[in-house]
């Protein structure tokens with residue numbers, strides 16, 4: 616049976632880095648995937664928060680997000696403009712309400728979002744907000760809440776300073792890794808050269824290692840937040 620799947624990410628590219636191949640696998644299985652990206656991206660490169668200063672870059676980044684998600688087959692993509700790397704300055708309830716509205720729209724059975732132990736403050740804020748927005752209540756459809764890793768962010772948080780990412784849920788992406796790589800190439804401005812952790816080679820190596828960990832050719836790894844067996 617076709618499932619409704621929601622991905623909630625901080626920045627344009629996190630959805631692909633975290634679960635791009637899993638999105639493509641859901642789509643192959645006939646599921647409908649809806650992506651919500653809350654922060655605008657890249658404005659943290661300026662000394663102060665001034666979106667105006669980055670208008671052309673932000674518009675190119677939006678286009679990249681649309682292209683990447685069309686490669687993966689996402690049914691919808693909603694880009695909000697919370698301030699990049701400054702989401703700790705936003706009232707938590709405003710973030711939660713945005714997420715609740717999105718979830719209310721699609722009534723997903725599966726939700727993917729950031730892991731709590733991450734160096735990036737927006738990732739951590741969104742993790743907390745998703746937990747609040749996905750609290751289990753009567754008549755909710757949601758049975759599966761999963762946290763992804765974002766290369767060049769999750770592993771940059773030393774394990775002794777937060778929750779270490781210890782995956783216990785794997786998706787075999789042997790047949791969809793190539794779509795993830797193609798989607799990342801759409802985000803060219805966000806990618807870096809090897810041996811940066813956010814290079815194409817590093818993402819391929821990670822996928823292969825996550826796969827080898829569980830005996831398949833390639834995998835994306837997650838931490839299961841909650842599962843409700845019906």
Ligand SMILES: [Zn+2]
Pocket residue numbers: 625626629735738765768
């Ligand atoms: Zn991010």
